[in-house]
Amino acid sequence: MVRFMSKAPVLDLLLHELSLAAPAGFAVGLHIRYVSPLIMVNTYPDAWQEVYTAKLYGLRDPTLAWGLSHTGTRRWSEIGLPDPFGIMAEAAGYGLTYGMIASIGPMSSRTIAGASRQDREFAENEMEHILRIVQRMHDLSEPPARLSKAQADALKCIAEGDRHAAAAAKLGISESALKARLTSARQKLMARTTAEAVQRAKEYGFI
Structure with missing residues (x-):
């Protein structure tokens, strides 16, 4: 787990809550600016992370595309965007069978989180719970307006x-x-x- 230099106890607690809510793993990028997040935490299987990185799936991922163009939550199965590279089917082979995306904040500082489980779709109340966790993480990790x-x-x-x-x-x-x-x-x-x-x-x- 990533340790934070500031507000560490609260953010670490929220990461723990997110891990409990996403039993098959999660990935969260906080305050994405110019394509790069301020903080990135990924607990998906290492093997899948390696494949995802090697194949440049970040540029082709329909869940990420949805998060960049929408706010709120959506199940992976309901995103409705093309997946010509078969990323979602390949992810399922690594245990990421069901999942959801949560997207918060303005385009200039967007926070996007994916969460997964193997047994069933996320229920509405579970998605709302994850959205609340991600919102708190987004708020707590707001970049400073300036340095002294x-x-x-x-x-x-x-x-x-x-x-x-x-x-x-x-x-x-x-x-x-x-x-x-x-x-x-x-x-x-x-x-x-x-x-x-x-x-x-x-x-x-x-x-």
């Missing part, structure tokens, strides 16, 4: 290749102060590493 100047300056130095000592000297602060700024930036960006924080700061135009 101190946080942005610290990340910019690292992005330019400075080591901690050089970055601290450039900014006229101690190394411990620099590390504190980097830590706070990681927390605000919900990044697990400084490199990930730098990448997200660039994507959001903060540096």
